Amino acid sequence: MDINKNFFEFIGLPISFYIDQSELADRSLDLQKTLHPDRYAHLSEREQRLSVQYMSYLNEGVATLRSPLLRAQYLLLLQGIDTTSESSTPIDPMFLMQQMELRECLEEVPDQDDPFEALESLLAEVMSMLEALRNKFAQDYQSEAFAAATETVRKMQFLEKLVVEIERLEDKLDG
Amino acid sequence: MALLQIAEPGQSEAPHQHKLAVGIDLGTTNSLVASVKSGEAVTMPDVEGEHLLPSVVRYMPCGNFLVGREARTFAASDPDNTIISVKRLMGRGISDLKTLGDEAPYQFEANDGGMPFIKTSAGSKSPVQVSADILGALVARAEEVLGGELVGAVITVPAYFDDAQRQATKDAAKLANINVLRLLNEPTAAAVAYGLDQGKEGVVAVYDLGGGTFDISVLRLNKGVFEVLSTGGDSALGGDDFDLALAEWISKELNLTVSNNSLSRYLMEKAKAAKEALSNQSEVKIALTVADQEYSLILTKENFESLVAPLVKRTIRACRRALKDASVSAEEVSEVVMVGGSTRVPLVREQVKGFFAREPHVSIDPDRVVAIGASIQADVLAGNKPDSDMLLLDVIPLSLGLETMGGLTEKVIHRNTSIPVGRAQEFTTYQDGQTAMVIHVVQGERELVSDCRSLAKFILRGIPPMAAGAAKIRVTFQVDADGLLGVNAKELTSGVESSIQVKPSYGLDDSEIAEMLKASYLNAAEDKDARALREQQVDADRLIVSLKDALSADGKELLSADEYSVLELGIEKLVQLRNGSDLNAIEQGIAVLSKASDEYASRRMDFNIQQALQGHSVDELEENK
Numbered sequence: 001m002d003i004n005k006n007f008f009e010f011i012g013l014p015i016s017f018y019i020d021q022s023e024l025a026d027r028s029l030d031l032q033k034t035l036h037p038d039r040y041a042h043l044s045e046r047e048q049r050l051s052v053q054y055m056s057y058l059n060e061g062v063a064t065l066r067s068p069l070l071r072a073q074y075l076l077l078l079q080g081i082d083t084t085s086e087s088s089t090p091i092d093p094m095f096l097m098q099q100m101e102l103r104e105c106l107e108e109v110p111d112q113d114d115p116f117e118a119l120e121s122l123l124a125e126v127m128s129m130l131e132a133l134r135n136k137f138a139q140d141y142q143s144e145a146f147a148a149a150t151e152t153v154r155k156m157q158f159l160e161k162l163v164v165e166i167e168r169l170e171d172k173l174d175g
Numbered sequence: 176m177a178l179l180q181i182a183e184p185g186q187s188e189a190p191h192q193h194k195l196a197v198g199i200d201l202g203t204t205n206s207l208v209a210s211v212k213s214g215e216a217v218t219m220p221d222v223e224g225e226h227l228l229p230s231v232v233r234y235m236p237c238g239n240f241l242v243g244r245e246a247r248t249f250a251a252s253d254p255d256n257t258i259i260s261v262k263r264l265m266g267r268g269i270s271d272l273k274t275l276g277d278e279a280p281y282q283f284e285a286n287d288g289g290m291p292f293i294k295t296s297a298g299s300k301s302p303v304q305v306s307a308d309i310l311g312a313l314v315a316r317a318e319e320v321l322g323g324e325l326v327g328a329v330i331t332v333p334a335y336f337d338d339a340q341r342q343a344t345k346d347a348a349k350l351a352n353i354n355v356l357r358l359l360n361e362p363t364a365a366a367v368a369y370g371l372d373q374g375k376e377g378v379v380a381v382y383d384l385g386g387g388t389f390d391i392s393v394l395r396l397n398k399g400v401f402e403v404l405s406t407g408g409d410s411a412l413g414g415d416d417f418d419l420a421l422a423e424w425i426s427k428e429l430n431l432t433v434s435n436n437s438l439s440r441y442l443m444e445k446a447k448a449a450k451e452a453l454s455n456q457s458e459v460k461i462a463l464t465v466a467d468q469e470y471s472l473i474l475t476k477e478n479f480e481s482l483v484a485p486l487v488k489r490t491i492r493a494c495r496r497a498l499k500d501a502s503v504s505a506e507e508v509s510e511v512v513m514v515g516g517s518t519r520v521p522l523v524r525e526q527v528k529g530f531f532a533r534e535p536h537v538s539i540d541p542d543r544v545v546a547i548g549a550s551i552q553a554d555v556l557a558g559n560k561p562d563s564d565m566l567l568l569d570v571i572p573l574s575l576g577l578e579t580m581g582g583l584t585e586k587v588i589h590r591n592t593s594i595p596v597g598r599a600q601e602f603t604t605y606q607d608g609q610t611a612m613v614i615h616v617v618q619g620e621r622e623l624v625s626d627c628r629s630l631a632k633f634i635l636r637g638i639p640p641m642a643a644g645a646a647k648i649r650v651t652f653q654v655d656a657d658g659l660l661g662v663n664a665k666e667l668t669s670g671v672e673s674s675i676q677v678k679p680s681y682g683l684d685d686s687e688i689a690e691m692l693k694a695s696y697l698n699a700a701e702d703k704d705a706r707a708l709r710e711q712q713v714d715a716d717r718l719i720v721s722l723k724d725a726l727s728a729d730g731k732e733l734l735s736a737d738e739y740s741v742l743e744l745g746i747e748k749l750v751q752l753r754n755g756s757d758l759n760a761i762e763q764g765i766a767v768l769s770k771a772s773d774e775y776a777s778r779r780m781d782f783n784i785q786q787a788l789q790g791h792s793v794d795e796l797e798e799n800k
């Protein structure tokens with residue numbers, strides 16, 4: 001069954017960190033048109049069940065390939081490396097220091113004269129760090145330096161969490 | 176339970192005959208039913224020519240009930256037995272209702288599961304039962320107008336509805352004996368009614384201010400596919416709140432003490448009439464009689480607008496949030512669709528136009544637009560338009576998660592995830608030797624379980640005793656295309672498993688539904704066995720027709736000659752059984768043929784996928800590297 005194929009093969013894209021997002025959108029649209037349960041609403045229960053199963057797999061795949069972090073984690077998973085469970089990979093202390101500083105910075109945002117301005121510049125800084133890490137991951141992965149790639153993913157996880165916290169604060173400030 | 180789909184046993188349904196299907200807008204204040212007739216989607220009127228059916232049911236001591244306008248005339252004089260705005264109670268627990276206060280002025284009692292029953296002179300009625308009675312009236316109207324039995328219906332729900340509310344809606348349909356082809360989000364239906372799925376591409380915002388709920392949905396259109404990017408709103412804000420604000424103003428101006436339900440309903444009616452008058456005039460005189468004393472006062476448009484402005488502002492704030500969730504700016508929105516009677520209020524139109532900086536669509540009656548869109552999809556889902564390219568993709572409106580230690584929520588599926596979707600997450604035990612685990616499923620965005628909606632609880636037992644943290648429990652969430660959830664928990668080292676199709680904590684359980692259905696059969700004086708036989712025959716027909724269609728489409732390509740003839744023989748055999756009257760034999764025959772065709776169904780699915788991917792050559796793939 002096709003559901004045993006990995007997400008890249010299932011959707012019909014080469015296994016790589018670089019994904020053409022519009023290509024991904026086009027292909028997933030084509031597949032959705034074929035697989036969606038609405039296409040089977042008047043058919044047998046068995047076909048309806050299969051379609052739900054395939055569509056779920058497709059949706060999961062699209063969500064995974066769309067997000068750089070999930071995509072990176074998935075690429076490593078295909079190499080047998082699970083980055084989502086607890087791991088003992090040591091993280092560069094410099095990086096951790098930097099994280100603590102960024103977090104302090106975030107905590108101080110509400111007290112700034114213009115908190116929105118402060119939040120925006122913090123977000124911009126974090127995004128550019130993330131961008132750099134994504135590029136590094138792509139290189140690590142391409143050259144099969146999986147240990148380095150794993151550490152990069154862990155760093156990405158830190159920063160993605162920070163982005164979520166920034167957005168949460170933004171919602172709070174919005175009222 | 177499968178529902179009846181054909182009129183007479185012995186008549187196998189022809190594969191491509193036009194099937195009767197309807198779209199139903201089950202609204203807080205009014206409900207409608209629509210169908211595609213001769214290629215045009217229209218709402219269907221009752222014998223007196225009225226399209227809107229007030230969502231009001233009045234129960235009488237003799238056990239009979241009235242639905243619609245006639246029932247509504249008793250809203251003020253007999254409020255305890257006249258149920259209005261029941262949609263607000265769907266999927267809610269008795270504890271939720273206490274917070275609704277004046278808005279739900281009934282006598283409640285709870286069943287064991289905490290589900291509220293409304294005490295009426297015809298006995299206790301659940302919100303699901305009341306909704307089923309409204310649905311029943313709509314279906315009767317449709318079958319009368321269309322002249323035949325319906326194969327199914329698309330029923331709309333607010334995009335904001337959580338799992339419990341969706342499930343309650345589906346239960347109501349089940350109780351009314353309706354085959355639900357799909358639960359469809361109201362705003363999506365509205366966009367379909369305007370034909371926005373035809374050709375154009377872009378971002379559509381649907382602003383739906385009904386009687387009881389406000390929804391804002393951001394949809395993206397791309398190559399005939401509708402995708403819900405985000406939904407937001409307020410499930411307790413609507414035109415009723417405009418009326419309430421106005422009624423409060425009236426009683427304050429006149430120094431009235433509102434001490435009973437009849438008076439408060441009376442004031443609400445006066446307020447509603449005044450509001451409607453202000454849609455096309457600048458002031459209105461309100462005259463009323465309370466305790467044999469006559470009053471009158473003038474309400475200006477400015478005055479009214481200052482009363483409701485805070486409510487309208489709340490809707491605009493929700494619009495801003497929904498755009499943010501969808502990661503689009505107000506300028507990127509290319510179409511704005513207005514839905515719901517309350518969008519006739521001029522202030523609402525102005526504010527929406529101002530926020531999106533464009534003229535909203537208002538040409539289709541905002542009360543009917545949802546039912547019309549639903550009927551268009553019902554026509555497609557019933558199989559009447561095999562060549563239709565229409566596809567509506569949906570997201571879940573609220574995150575689904577589990578309770579973890581300390582009463583915290585762990586989200587398993589985040590809000591605005593495309594459905595259907597399945598996702599698994601692993602958890603572990605908290606104590607040494609722990610052999611059971613409570614799986615508590617919740618829905619909502621908040622971190623504390625107590626702030627989220629509790630959907631279901633079940634226990635996984637038989638975990639082998641291990642040190643804390645050693646057991647691995649995989650919990651899998653599966654959400655179907657209607658947004659309904661199933662949960663499965665499995666301990667990985669031992670393989671112990673437990674699962675549940677989430678029934679809302681405040682819904683009816685299957686045995687309650689079965690009981691109620693049984694009662695309705697007794698009334699219909701229908702032979703139960705005959706009914707069961709007909710249901711099996713319908714199931715058999717469905718399998719036969721779909722398998723025959725499949726074989727003629729691609730059977731020769733995907734099956735060996737042997738496999739092909741095995742299935743052909745299987746079909747013949749089932750046709751014979753189906754024309755007989757042995758219930759068990761038909762049931763077995765269906766099981767046998769389903770199993771025999773399993774492999775073929777999988778092959779077809781894979782074949783379809785390959786077809787969908789064709790046209791993308793390997794060279795092209797390489798280029799994109």
